[in-house]
Amino acid sequence: MNKNRLEAFSDGVLAIIITIMVLEIKVPHGTEWKALQPLLPVFLSYVLSFLYLGIYWNNHHHMLHSTNRVNGYVLWANLHLLFWLSLIPFTTGWMGENSFAPAATALYGIVLLFCSIAYWTLEQTIIRKNGKDSLLAKAIGYDLKGKISPLLYLTGIALSFWSSLAANGVY
Amino acid sequence: MNKNRLEAFSDGVLAIIITIMVLEIKVPHGTEWKALQPLLPVFLSYVLSFLYLGIYWNNHHHMLHSTNRVNGYVLWANLHLLFWLSLIPFTTGWMGENSFAPAATALYGIVLLFCSIAYWTLEQTIIRKNGKDSLLAKAIGYDLKGKISPLLYLTGIALSFWSSLAANGVY
Amino acid sequence: MNKNRLEAFSDGVLAIIITIMVLEIKVPHGTEWKALQPLLPVFLSYVLSFLYLGIYWNNHHHMLHSTNRVNGYVLWANLHLLFWLSLIPFTTGWMGENSFAPAATALYGIVLLFCSIAYWTLEQTIIRKNGKDSLLAKAIGYDLKGKISPLLYLTGIALSFWSSLAANGVY
Amino acid sequence: MNKNRLEAFSDGVLAIIITIMVLEIKVPHGTEWKALQPLLPVFLSYVLSFLYLGIYWNNHHHMLHSTNRVNGYVLWANLHLLFWLSLIPFTTGWMGENSFAPAATALYGIVLLFCSIAYWTLEQTIIRKNGKDSLLAKAIGYDLKGKISPLLYLTGIALSFWSSLAANGVY
Numbered sequence: 001m002n003k004n005r006l007e008a009f010s011d012g013v014l015a016i017i018i019t020i021m022v023l024e025i026k027v028p029h030g031t032e033w034k035a036l037q038p039l040l041p042v043f044l045s046y047v048l049s050f051l052y053l054g055i056y057w058n059n060h061h062h063m064l065h066s067t068n069r070v071n072g073y074v075l076w077a078n079l080h081l082l083f084w085l086s087l088i089p090f091t092t093g094w095m096g097e098n099s100f101a102p103a104a105t106a107l108y109g110i111v112l113l114f115c116s117i118a119y120w121t122l123e124q125t126i127i128r129k130n131g132k133d134s135l136l137a138k139a140i141g142y143d144l145k146g147k148i149s150p151l152l153y154l155t156g157i158a159l160s161f162w163s164s165l166a167a168n169g170v171y
Numbered sequence: 172m173n174k175n176r177l178e179a180f181s182d183g184v185l186a187i188i189i190t191i192m193v194l195e196i197k198v199p200h201g202t203e204w205k206a207l208q209p210l211l212p213v214f215l216s217y218v219l220s221f222l223y224l225g226i227y228w229n230n231h232h233h234m235l236h237s238t239n240r241v242n243g244y245v246l247w248a249n250l251h252l253l254f255w256l257s258l259i260p261f262t263t264g265w266m267g268e269n270s271f272a273p274a275a276t277a278l279y280g281i282v283l284l285f286c287s288i289a290y291w292t293l294e295q296t297i298i299r300k301n302g303k304d305s306l307l308a309k310a311i312g313y314d315l316k317g318k319i320s321p322l323l324y325l326t327g328i329a330l331s332f333w334s335s336l337a338a339n340g341v342y
Numbered sequence: 343m344n345k346n347r348l349e350a351f352s353d354g355v356l357a358i359i360i361t362i363m364v365l366e367i368k369v370p371h372g373t374e375w376k377a378l379q380p381l382l383p384v385f386l387s388y389v390l391s392f393l394y395l396g397i398y399w400n401n402h403h404h405m406l407h408s409t410n411r412v413n414g415y416v417l418w419a420n421l422h423l424l425f426w427l428s429l430i431p432f433t434t435g436w437m438g439e440n441s442f443a444p445a446a447t448a449l450y451g452i453v454l455l456f457c458s459i460a461y462w463t464l465e466q467t468i469i470r471k472n473g474k475d476s477l478l479a480k481a482i483g484y485d486l487k488g489k490i491s492p493l494l495y496l497t498g499i500a501l502s503f504w505s506s507l508a509a510n511g512v513y
Numbered sequence: 514m515n516k517n518r519l520e521a522f523s524d525g526v527l528a529i530i531i532t533i534m535v536l537e538i539k540v541p542h543g544t545e546w547k548a549l550q551p552l553l554p555v556f557l558s559y560v561l562s563f564l565y566l567g568i569y570w571n572n573h574h575h576m577l578h579s580t581n582r583v584n585g586y587v588l589w590a591n592l593h594l595l596f597w598l599s600l601i602p603f604t605t606g607w608m609g610e611n612s613f614a615p616a617a618t619a620l621y622g623i624v625l626l627f628c629s630i631a632y633w634t635l636e637q638t639i640i641r642k643n644g645k646d647s648l649l650a651k652a653i654g655y656d657l658k659g660k661i662s663p664l665l666y667l668t669g670i671a672l673s674f675w676s677s678l679a680a681n682g683v684y
Contacts, residue, residue: 005178005232007518012186012354015525020194022599023533027606033616050599054592058585061518072229079225086193086221093198103204176349176403183357183525191365243400250396257364257392264369274375347520347574354528362536414571421567428535428563435540445546 003070006078010060013082017089018053021046024093042096045108049092052112056085056119067126077125081118087111174241177249181231184253188260189224192217195264213267216279220263223283227256227290238297248296252289258282345412348420352402355424359431360395363388366435384438387450391434394454398427398461409468419467423460429453516583519591523573526595530602531566534559537606555609558621562605565625569598569632580639590638594631600624 025042028035060081067074091111095104196213199206231252238245262282266275367384370377402423409416433453437446538555541548573594580587604624608617 005182008179008521009182009186009228011518011522012183012525013190015522016187016190016529018595019526019529019533019599020190022530022603023194023536024198025603027537027603027610031611031616035616036620047596050592050596054589057522057592058588061588075229075232076225079221079228082189083218083221086190090193090196090198097198098202103202103206107207176353179350180353180357180399183354184361187358187361191361194365195369246400246403247396250392250399253360254389254392257361261364261367261369268369269373274373274377278378347524350521351524351528351570354525355532358529358532359535362532365536366540417571417574418567421563421570424531425560425563428532432535432538432540439540440544445544445548449549 003064003067006070006075007064010064010078010082011057013086014053014057014060017086018050018057021049021089021092024089024096041098042093045092045096049088052115053085053088056115059119063123063126067130069129070126071129073125074122074129077118077122081115081122084111084115084118088115174235174238177241177246178235181235181249181253182228184257185224185228185231188257189221189228192220192260192263195260195267212270213264216263216267220259223286224256224259227286230290234294234297238301240300241297242300244296245293245300248289248293252286252293255282255286255289259286345406345409348412348417349406352406352420352424353399355428356395356399356402359428360392360399363391363431363434366431366438383441384435387434387438391430394457395427395430398457401461405465405468409472411471412468413471415467416464416471419460419464423457423464426453426457426460430457516577516580519583519588520577523577523591523595524570527566527570527573527598530599531563531570534562534602534605537602537609554611555606558605558609562601565628566598566601569628572632576636576639580643582642583639584642586638587635587642590631590635594628594635597624597628597631601628 025039025046028039088111091104091108095108098104196210196217199210259282262275262279266279269275367381367388370381430453433446433450437450440446538552538559541552601624604617604621608621611617
């Protein structure tokens with residue numbers, strides 16, 4: 001089984017997720033600059049989610065680049081990751097339309113947490129599949145060192161943003 | 172004629188189908204956790220449809236992986252499958268917004284039934300095209316054994332879910 | 343310049359056009375089978391447009407399969423075709439929601455006419471680019487015989503459907 | 514790191530951006546030709562944005578065609594470009610629904626300006642990465658001459674359109 005279609009499908013889903021978020025920025029009815037003001041939190045949460053999805057796409061790209069073989073488990077672990085990522089536009093929209101209200105911001109953080117868990121699961125599944133071929137495993141192992149840190153960093157950001165935004169949302 | 176564009180186009184359509192379903196989960200107006208409660212059936216039907224489309228994508232991936240040649244009939248059988256799959260977001264939305272009402276759940280089951288018929292038709296069309304080359308036919312034949320069972324299983328799930336949810340929907 | 347990205351981009355746009363039409367089939371508010379009745383013309387126009395876009399994708403696939411070289415003119419002729427095809431969801435929606443009213447049906451026919459003109463332009467542009475290499479031109483020439491007929495046929499269908507539906511729409 | 518997925522992802526995002534703009538052309542409620550009249554500015558701004566995105570896709574295609582190596586900076590510079598391009602459907606919708614009102618037209622011009630800056634940044638990032646291999650750098654250098662001019666031209670159009678449309682929007 002080759003990984004080309006896995007990459008193509010993931011690219012398609014990620015491209016759609018990253019783009020449909022822009023549909024949440026509803027066209028305002030006014031024609032003045034002031035009409036854009038209520039859209040500011042929506043826009044900010046769009047930028048934030050665009051960054052997260054960009055990070056995921058980059059990491060996904062690097063991970064699969066150093067992968068040779070995929071199997072059914074990898075396909076499903078990948079779909080699992082895409083499922084959680086696909087919830088980001090919804091939580092982004094809820095958070096944006098409510099100016100970072102606490103519940104919406106918390107939900108946003110929860111979905112990001114599940115995304116990072118799903119990413120880690122996918123990584124482990126790929127390593128298990130490619131484990132027998134020690135050279136590959138090593139290469140992935142080395143890559144992992146560089147990858148675990150942004151992942152932790154990512155989760156860190158998620159939590160910090162979550163709390164800082166939650167703080168923002170309190171008032 | 173090669174199968175690359177067939178795969179790419181199918182991936183594109185499936186990626187969009189699987190992602191636009193999330194647009195049915197409308198952003199709620201409230202800012203409390205309670206505001207999410209009416210979205211629960213919508214969310215559950217999203218998860219269900221995501222699983223089905225994931226299964227179809229996986230099976231489609233395996234089937235085309237063991238295919239060498241495609242012709243006009245295969246292209247149309249594939250479009251036929253995509254047509255029925257493209258109706259899933261609509262039935263998912265109808266079922267979700269009505270908390271699994273009987274008619275909506277039945278329609279959901281009917282569309283899934285047509286999907287499995289279309290999948291079976293595509294499989295037969297591919298076998299007919301690749302039939303002359305006995306080695307390929309064999310390989311597909313072997314693969315079929317492993318593929319008919321998940322297909323039956325899938326139809327089984329479709330029907331069982333359909334009845335159990337229909338039962339759920341009665342009250 | 344190679345044709346791979348041209349194919350990939352066209353596949354992407356066609357996949358999205360064919361799938362966003364399903365968003366026009368709005369989820370009804372009722373939970374009864376009767377709630378689906380007003381959706382019948384919307385559904386029929388969806389089926390019709392799905393067929394047309396399927397035909398275009400198939401022909402596009404065949405045409406580019408027998409193409410070796412592309413240049414800037416081909417890229418733009420292709421974008422021109424995609425532009426007219428991208429208007430199909432809008433005209434489909436207008437026609438479907440008005441039960442095949444005359445103006446809507448006429449507009450549908452007009453857009454289809456421009457699509458077929460754009461397709462013919464693309465074909466001519468590709469032939470001009472590949473013309474120097476006589477073998478290729480010949481191969482495309484032979485292919486053309488088989489391709490002009492479905493194109494005429496398609497235009498024929500477009501016009502006949504247009505008049506028959508217009509007739510339908512009168513009452 | 515190869516550039517295939519970068520191309521595929523960019524194609525996906527561009528294909529979606531170019532197609533979701535058509536969703537802004539809302540299906541009118543009337544069945545007469547007159548019902549289409551208020552849609553004229555929406556349609557014109559759709560044509561304009563389609564042209565711009567077509568130009569960007571074409572230039573992006575040419576630029577990556579003459580690129581051999583990509584790195585993390587290129588990936589992010591590309592995402593940065595896609596971010597600004599993804600705002601075009603929103604500004605197109607705002608401008609179209611307000612018949613080219615001044616603020617909306619100005620915002621449209623601003624987003625186009627950021628797009629061209631992002632494009633230029635991407636170009637510089639790619640040159641820096643491929644700089645060591647002088648042959649490549651040269652080839653890109655030559656290409657640049659032909660590419661800077663359309664870019665300037667593009668910015669020129671952006672500004673001229675911006676002012677002419679702004680002029681239009683004044684009354």
